[in-house]
Amino acid sequence: MQYFYEALDSSGQTVVGKVDGNSVEEARSRILLQGYQLRSLAPDLGSTGTLYAQNFPAVAPQQQSVVAQPVARALAPAQTQARTGGAVLAGNAAKVASKAKTQPVARQIAPGYSLPQVANASNLGGVNDKERMLFFQQLQALVHSGMTVYMALDSLAPRTENRNLSLVAKEMATAARTGSPISDVMARYPHIFPEHITAILRGGEMGGFIEIALSEVATDYEQRVALYRWVWVPKAIFALSYLGLPFMIPLFSSFFKAMGTGDAKVFYALYLKQVAMLLPIFLALPLGAILLSRKLNEPKHRYTRDSWGLKIQPFGTLQRHIALGNFLRMLGRLHHAGVSPVMAWESAMLTASNVVIRDKLAQSYDIMQRGATLGDAFAQTGLFGNSIEQLIITGEQSGQIGEMLDRASAMYQQTADDAKKKAQFTMLRIGIMGMLIAGGFTVCWLAYSYFHGIFGAVDSAFPELNN
Numbered sequence: 272m273q274y275f276y277e278a279l280d281s282s283g284q285t286v287v288g289k290v291d292g293n294s295v296e297e298a299r300s301r302i303l304l305q306g307y308q309l310r311s312l313a314p315d316l317g318s319t320g321t322l323y324a325q326n327f328p329a330v331a332p333q334q335q336s337v338v339a340q341p342v343a344r345a346l347a348p349a350q351t352q353a354r355t356g357g358a359v360l361a362g363n364a365a366k367v368a369s370k371a372k373t374q375p376v377a378r379q380i381a382p383g384y385s386l387p388q389v390a391n392a393s394n395l396g397g398v399n400d401k402e403r404m405l406f407f408q409q410l411q412a413l414v415h416s417g418m419t420v421y422m423a424l425d426s427l428a429p430r431t432e433n434r435n436l437s438l439v440a441k442e443m444a445t446a447a448r449t450g451s452p453i454s455d456v457m458a459r460y461p462h463i464f465p466e467h468i469t470a471i472l473r474g475g476e477m478g479g480f481i482e483i484a485l486s487e488v489a490t491d492y493e494q495r496v497a498l499y500r501w502v503w504v505p506k507a508i509f510a511l512s513y514l515g516l517p518f519m520i521p522l523f524s525s526f527f528k529a530m531g532t533g534d535a536k537v538f539y540a541l542y543l544k545q546v547a548m549l550l551p552i553f554l555a556l557p558l559g560a561i562l563l564s565r566k567l568n569e570p571k572h573r574y575t576r577d578s579w580g581l582k583i584q585p586f587g588t589l590q591r592h593i594a595l596g597n598f599l600r601m602l603g604r605l606h607h608a609g610v611s612p613v614m615a616w617e618s619a620m621l622t623a624s625n626v627v628i629r630d631k632l633a634q635s636y637d638i639m640q641r642g643a644t645l646g647d648a649f650a651q652t653g654l655f656g657n658s659i660e661q662l663i664i665t666g667e668q669s670g671q672i673g674e675m676l677d678r679a680s681a682m683y684q685q686t687a688d689d690a691k692k693k694a695q696f697t698m699l700r701i702g703i704m705g706m707l708i709a710g711g712f713t714v715c716w717l718a719y720s721y722f723h724g725i726f727g728a729v730d731s732a733f734p735e736l737n738n
Contacts, residue, residue, distance in 0.1 A: 274298040274314050278307035285310075291477075291614075305450045395435050396462030400499075402433045403463075404492035406440070411485035420481060421447035439463060452476045467597060470621035474601045477618055478608030487600070491624075494593075498691055505702015510557075512709035517553045519713045521545030523720035577625045585697055589690040594623040595654060596683035598632060603676030613639050616648065628654060645672065655679075 274295070277287050286307065292298030295312065302309050406427070413423035424444035431437040439460055443453040454473035457464040468488055475484025521542055529538035567576040581587040601622045605615035616639050620632035635648040646664040649655050659679050666675030 274312055276302050276307075276309060276313075277311040278302055278309050280308075281306055392458075393460050394462060395439070395460055398433050398436045398463045400492050400495050402436060404489060404496055406431060406436060407485055407489040407492060411482060411489050414482045414485060419447070420453060424453070436463065465624070466626075467594075467622050467624040470618065471597070471601065474605060474618045474622060477614075478605045478610055480604055480608060483604065491597075494691070498695065502698055505699050505705070508702045509705035509709065512706040512713070513557075514553065516709060516713055517546055517549035520549060520716055520720075523717060524723075527725075574626050577627045581625065581627060585690055585693040589687060589694050590625050591628065591654075592683050592687040592690055594625040594628045596680055596687055597622040597624060598628075599676055599680035599683060603673055603680055606673045606676060612645055616645075658682075 273289055273291050275287070275289055276298070277285065280286055290298050290301050292301060295314075299309060299312065302312075409427055410423055413426060414420060418426070421444055424440055424447055428437055428440035428444055431440055439456065443456045446456045447453055452473065454469050454476055457469040457472060458466075468491070471484050471488050471491075472481070475481040525538055525542035525545060528541055529535075566572060577590070580590050598619050602615055602619035605618060606612070610618070613636075616632075616636050620629055620636055623629040623632060631652045631654055635643075635651040638651055639645075639648050643651070644667060646660065646667055649660050649663050659682070662675040662679050663672070666672035
């Protein structure tokens with residue numbers, strides 16, 4: 272359940288927000304852990320365990336006071352009311368709770384269901400997968416050694432080579448020191464941390480398995496780096512063949528044009544002139560492809576990119592199985608942690624790395640809010656085969672839903688590994704085919720220009736043969 276609260280931060284500023292808790296005592300404890308002095312608390316009687324659909328987004332305390340001040344000033348004080356669910360309805364918290372029952376938060380499901388938009392989101396980027404992999408590997412190792420998240424980030428931030436990642440790590444350390452979730456900081460940097468990575472950490476914080484979540488994020492990046500480790504081979508094969516074209520195409524045509532003069536300088540001048548004309552054209556094509564790729568990698572174009580990605584095989588199968596594997600793994604972990612099915616589903620669906628799949632999971636989340644079972648929700652998505660659906664139904668009937676979710680995620684992990692091998696082999700074949708196409712075109716063009724030049728030279732030397 273969720274609770275509205277009114278509190279004072281360390282500087283004495285009034286903050287109003289929302290917190291999750293299975294009981295009044297748990298909600299109160301979470302507020303006090305953030306360093307707040309609680310003034311009033313009220314349950315959101317219309318909530319069904321929704322974690323992210325909040326009127327007041329959770330931000331770091333030093334920023335939360337700034338965000339919440341106008342809200343707190345706009346709320347009229349309310350008289351103390353009767354106890355409901357063990358919480359005293361009082362002050363601004365009661366005012367917000369009463370408004371929340373009549374003004375539900377609107378939700379947009381498609382396209383591209385995602386975490387709530389952060390008002391102060393940054394465009395900071397410039398971090399590659401290998402740097403992120405090393406960062407999370409070290410962070411997980413430090414937390415595993417017994418360090419708190421704050422101590423681990425405080426140690427790791429100044430040692431991180433990438434300047435942008437180091438700055439964000441320092442901000443994450445500050446949030447951890449004040450008791451705020453580091454996932455809230457990550458959400459403000461969508462160009463550094465994709466939404467599904469932030470969601471994995473948020474799920475770990477929610478379920479109390481932050482170390483496992485860090486390990487899974489590190490593994491996610493390890494798999495990505497391993498997948499593209501040998502991509503440079505087909506890229507180099509194709510690039511050498513492609514960039515050789517503007518140097519090979521004008522070779523014979525320049526030679527035969529300069530042959531009549533008998534001067535090598537004329538040949539070089541003609542050859543370099545044609546190369547200078549062709550080279551910008553051939554360089555413009557890969558440059559345009561790079562710019563298009565960067566454009567599609569922006570978060571606002573994620574839905575379009577993921578839609579295309581699912582249609583290209585075997586890469587679509589790989590994306591699908593990785594996304595569903597992430598979802599099942601997080602759903603199982605949250606179930607083992609005792610999180611309610613509705614809250615677990617919402618948190619887990621955001622870990623799907625493909626937003627098209629995330630949308631379908633979100634549609635099933637809506638029917639779960641209306642009381643559907645997990646088996647019904649899985650069938651509603653249309654994403655899982657009959658074997659997975661039967662596992663979930665059996666798990667519900669036998670009381671072993673957690674174990675069945677673990678088995679399902681293991682099955683998807685295995686299929687994802689197989690799909691990764693196929694994707695690597697396909698990339699190698701694409702590079703070889705590109706080399707053969709570019710090389711074949713070069714050979715054909717050289718043969719054409721050579722014989723065209725030979726016959727052209729004969730026609731020029733013996734014009735009477737044309738009569």
